[in-house]
Amino acid sequence: MNTTDRQHFLAGKRIIVAGAGIGGLTFCIALQHFLDNTTEKIEPPPTLIVYERDTSIDAIGREGYSLSLRGDALSGGMQTLQKLGILDEMIAESNPGMHFTLFNTDFSPLMQIRSPPVEGLSQSSMRIARSKLREILIKNVPSSVIINWNCAVKSAHELDDGQILIDLADGTQEQCHLLIVADGSNSIIRKVLRPEHILNFAGAVIIAARTRALDKLPSPIDKTWGAVLGGNGHFLFVAPSDRTSALWSVSYLSDTPREPKAAGTMTDNEIDEILTEAKERTKVYGEPMPTLFQETLRSSVAVFNAKDMIPFRNHGSVIFIGDAQHALSPFAGNGANMAIMDGYQLADKLVHAKDLSTAIKSYDDLSIPRSTSAINMSHRSITIGHSQGFWKYMWVAVLKLMAWYFNLNYSCDQQ
Ligand SMILES: Cc1cc2nc3c(=O)[nH]c(=O)nc-3n(C[C@H](O)[C@H](O)[C@H](O)COP(=O)(O)OP(=O)(O)OC[C@H]3O[C@@H](n4cnc5c(N)ncnc54)[C@H](O)[C@@H]3O)c2cc1C
Missing domain, CATH: 3.50.50.60 (FAD/NAD(P)-binding domain)
Incomplete structure (x- = not known):
């Protein structure tokens, strides 16, 4: 044959x-x-x-x-x-x-990263x-x-x-x-x-939710998505979840995983407790966080562990x-x-x-x-997202260097 x-x-x-x-x-x-x-x-x-x-x-x-x-x-x-x-x-x-922004806690841009063009x-x-x-x-x-x-x-x-x-x-x-x-x-x-x-537990616990459909996405999520290094051990991520609603998640480091709570499975009291905790963890952040909390769809609130x-x-x-x-x-x-x-x-x-x-x-x-x-x-x-104090500034400097080295077309709009 x-x-x-x-x-x-x-x-x-x-x-x-x-x-x-x-x-x-x-x-x-x-x-x-x-x-x-x-x-x-x-x-x-x-x-x-x-x-x-x-x-x-x-x-x-x-x-x-x-x-x-x-x-x-x-x-x-x-x-x-x-x-x-x-x-x-x-x-x-x-x-x-079309681009990722690292924000300051008041959501002014600290660093914007755009992927280089691909032929x-x-x-x-x-x-x-x-x-x-x-x-x-x-x-x-x-x-x-x-x-x-x-x-x-x-x-x-x-x-x-x-x-x-x-x-x-x-x-x-x-x-x-x-x-x-x-x-x-x-x-x-x-x-x-x-x-x-x-x-394996990757060492971070995440609280996340999304908003109901909004007439207009709040600024700056109408133009970009991104994250805030709180510098206090919290990492906040915000993005449009689709064209009319937004998602937020706040995470923190932990030695052990937390009991996960899937969206739509919690009682009203549990949702209240988790939202109160999330607000406490994100109290240093300015708008749009208060708006995102106010518009949060309660049935979307979830707690889960980062695993890989x-x-x-x-x-x-x-x-x-x-x-x-x-x-x-x-x-x-x-x-x-x-x-x-x-x-x-x-x-x-x-x-x-x-x-x-x-x-x-x-x-x-x-x-x-x-x-x-x-x-x-x-x-x-x-590690970078949850860094605290001095380390936050160290990591921001490293990120800027990496963005420059990898030609990620970044710009620092402030500071
Ligand atoms: C909050 C969050 C944000 C993320 N952000 C990003 C991001 O920005 N970029 C990115 O690239 N990735 C991201 N990911 C990861 C991404 O969603 C997953 O890695 C991806 O979906 C994996 O694809 P998959 O096909 O392996 O599994 P999945 O897309 O999860 O598909 C598995 C499918 O199998 C089905 N299934 C499960 N068990 C059975 C069964 N026993 N029999 C038959 N069917 C079954 C499920 O219903 C599901 O449809 C994110 C994940 C999460 C949770």
Whole structure:
């Protein structure tokens, strides 16, 4: 048999994707993109089936935060969306503001950072509501892909013949040749098949919420997003969460994780207590904080711990991507970029590698170093963000130097 006769290892295979989040959906779009564009015909083409825990309405409506998508050297989320032909659609739906600002406590700008231009991109970064990003990804999933909503994967078993048997929430079982695990940072499948890989507390506790829809976003969030180093151990982050509402989060360092409280699960008294605590922690900040508190949607108030996980290598017929493989805390500001790149690059490697183990190795060789760098950077952000007194000024000087060195087009508008 010569190479042209040899059947591609994906031919006729049944692939199941667990999780229709950012990484899982990008993988579905990218696999079709590479199947359509490869010179080697893969016949019969692989079948792609997705199982997602949420209903499709939850998937679009429930997630009230926004994400930075980036085109810098570490994160190529913008470039990847462009290669898939969906960047313009995302930009059209993105939030106001094209740059990050480090603010003084009165919200005057201390330092503004703009990503350097990227050749071929109309803009090199954006912020977009997570729900919008996901809605556009869902819209672009090829019609040949079956998405089963409201159907969580409960467990998975690696069979002796290399196939995978999965247990679904409705009590049925499904079998596949390849399982792509994209079920996020608390991955159930990781707990079953790779229990040694666990989330670690990254040392910061976060209180967060968003406002109701406003007639107008308060200044300066109508033009930028950013953070304040309180200099007293608190790190405040503010941004538009979509085009009409804003989000805020205040975090502090802790030796131990705090009991998490998910949005929408607290009593009125608990919400009052947490809002009082958040106001106390942010009392040194001027407007727009009082307005953001006044307009806060009570059902959106949440307390959670920053957690991450050292990335691990894949093997066999189960491939972990995104947060399931390398969970990042929000301090990375990069987990969605990583998940987008993972989905794209795994699809690329699967279509173009000579066999499955080469594809997996090539994918891990890309995903592990970049997510490790992003996690390391997030740990530095946690240290810098919560620095106190003299250290705050030291870090601001270091940040200015880094912005200059990496050509981040920064400007210091004050001081
Ligand atoms: C507050 C906050 C701010 C952030 N800011 C940024 C940012 O600015 N930039 C950035 O790049 N990243 C940011 N991130 C990180 C980013 O959201 C995640 O890293 C990214 O969503 C990971 O993508 P994923 O596809 O791996 O997982 P997810 O997008 O979480 O998707 C996992 C999917 O799996 C589904 N699922 C879960 N369990 C099961 C199951 N058992 N069976 C089937 N389906 C299941 C879930 O419902 C979900 O749809 C932020 C995160 C948070 C919490």
